[in-house]
Amino acid sequence: MKPCVLIPSYNSGPLLRKTVAGVLEVWDDVFVVIDGSTDGSADGLEDLAEGAGTRLRVHRLEVNQGKGSAILKGISLAADEGFTHALAMDADGQHPASHVRNFMEAGRKFPEALVLGEPVFDEFAPALRVNGRKVSNWWANLETLWWGIHDSLFGMRLYPIEPLKKVFSQTGFARRFDFDPEVAVRLCWAGVPVVNLKTPVKYLRADEGGVSQFRYFRDNTLLTFMHMRLFFGFLIRLPVLVFRKKNRLDGKAAADV
Numbered sequence: 001m002k003p004c005v006l007i008p009s010y011n012s013g014p015l016l017r018k019t020v021a022g023v024l025e026v027w028d029d030v031f032v033v034i035d036g037s038t039d040g041s042a043d044g045l046e047d048l049a050e051g052a053g054t055r056l057r058v059h060r061l062e063v064n065q066g067k068g069s070a071i072l073k074g075i076s077l078a079a080d081e082g083f084t085h086a087l088a089m090d091a092d093g094q095h096p097a098s099h100v101r102n103f104m105e106a107g108r109k110f111p112e113a114l115v116l117g118e119p120v121f122d123e124f125a126p127a128l129r130v131n132g133r134k135v136s137n138w139w140a141n142l143e144t145l146w147w148g149i150h151d152s153l154f155g156m157r158l159y160p161i162e163p164l165k166k167v168f169s170q171t172g173f174a175r176r177f178d179f180d181p182e183v184a185v186r187l188c189w190a191g192v193p194v195v196n197l198k199t200p201v202k203y204l205r206a207d208e209g210g211v212s213q214f215r216y217f218r219d220n221t222l223l224t225f226m227h228m229r230l231f232f233g234f235l236i237r238l239p240v241l242v243f244r245k246k247n248r249l250d251g252k253a254a255a256d257v
């Protein structure tokens with residue numbers, strides 16, 4: 001198992017630099033994919049690599065393609081260098097660098113598994129985000145017959161690269177904000193076990209530099225269509241999912257940590 005950290009970024013502001021610097025303190029191999037950012041947040045990012053040797057790779061996409069596309073690019077680059085696992089983290093300081101090692105340890109214990117972060121919210125988390133995700137989680141659990149997904153939307157996750165590449169090759173979707181839930185569901189369909197790892201998440205205020213590219217109407221519409229598509233995929237796979245469930249071949253084989 002050879003894991004790296006992968007940070008997709010689109011207009012993340014000054015927090016990008018802080019996030020990457022924080023991750024480099026705890027992990028050696030970091031890929032950042034700048035997805036057509038126009039806010040200058042990626043300027044001079046390579047300077048961070050000077051102290052860090054050759055460990056930081058910054059890849060720039062000319063035109064914004066979406067989070068899923070940026071992750072796909074990142075895992076392809078990582079696989080070319082022989083990495084087997086990629087820990088996806090948000091660029092905007094919401095995910096704790098202090099938990100990187102927990103994910104890598106869980107991955108070492110369960111190298112075949114998808115290690116999903118399960119958000120632990122503080123009192124500043126917007127209620128709309130805390131409660132809104134329950135809808136997506138319910139659908140994701142139905143679509144996988146409760147294979148073990150605790151949170152379908154949280155972006156800090158350790159992916160086994162090969163199965164994730166395969167999932168991308170099976171769908172033309174999952175390239176934007178539909179990425180996180182769709183690949184989680186599809187990896188479950190592919191029989192990948194799931195480990196859930198409790199992870200604190202911070203929602204930063206705008207005056208702290210907090211930025212979000214999530215647009216409630218646009219992206220909730222995207223997620224609704226995604227679950228409609230996945231629901232049909234679920235119906236087709238129902239016999240297999242029921243068989244696995246009956247024979248206890250479900251994803252909870254790997255204990256949650």
Ligand SMILES: Nc1nc2c(ncn2[C@@H]2O[C@H](COP(=O)(O)OP(=O)(O)O)[C@@H](O)[C@H]2O)c(=O)[nH]1
Nearest residue numbers: 008009010035066067070090091092212213214
């Ligand atoms: N590559 C890429 N990353 C994106 C895009 N939109 C958002 N992201 C990244 O995905 C992560 C989560 O997005 P964010 O806007 O913070 O959404 P939120 O945390 O759900 O409010 C951050 O690291 C963003 O930089 C995009 O169009 N392309």
Ligand SMILES: [Mg+2]
Nearest residue numbers: 090092094212
């Ligand atoms: Mg964010």
